[in-house]
């Protein structure tokens with residue numbers, strides 16, 4: 714089965730949580746209290762991001778794999794939760810990183826616009842799960858994600874405050 718496996722998705726999500734926790738909480742020099750704040754942020758991010766990263770492959774059991782829970786509408790609904798219900802913060806990051814890893818890191822693409830179309834989208838950069846490069850691709854993709862999220866966090870919007878920013882815009 715040419716697919717990014719659970720191990721890959723958990724590795725990706727766990728590393729992303731650590732990287733993002735450092736990005737969000739780490740100042741230039743760490744005191745013990747600040748180091749604790751980094752660890753606390755990593756812990757706060759890791760469970761929701763790992764759970765989010767595991768969620769899309771539930772469609773191996775319910776619906777059509779790489780379609781039913783691998784589309785932008787599912788991502789949109791989960792991303793809206795913190796804004797509407799003030800819960801599930803950060804779960805969307807796990808889902809988004811799962812999609813990205815499937816698109817960039819695996820041979821088969823995903824149906825981003827399902828159920829509008831079953832067309833699967835992927836990049837030729839993908840490798841199979843059995844490839845010796847599978848873990849390397851996962852780590853490289855994660856590194857690029859942390860860099861991109863750091864840029865967004867530093868230059869555009871404080872991640873995790875998306876809900877309050879959206880509410881301010883709507884007010």
Ligand SMILES: [Zn+2]
Nearest residue numbers: 769770811815
């Ligand atoms: Zn998947």
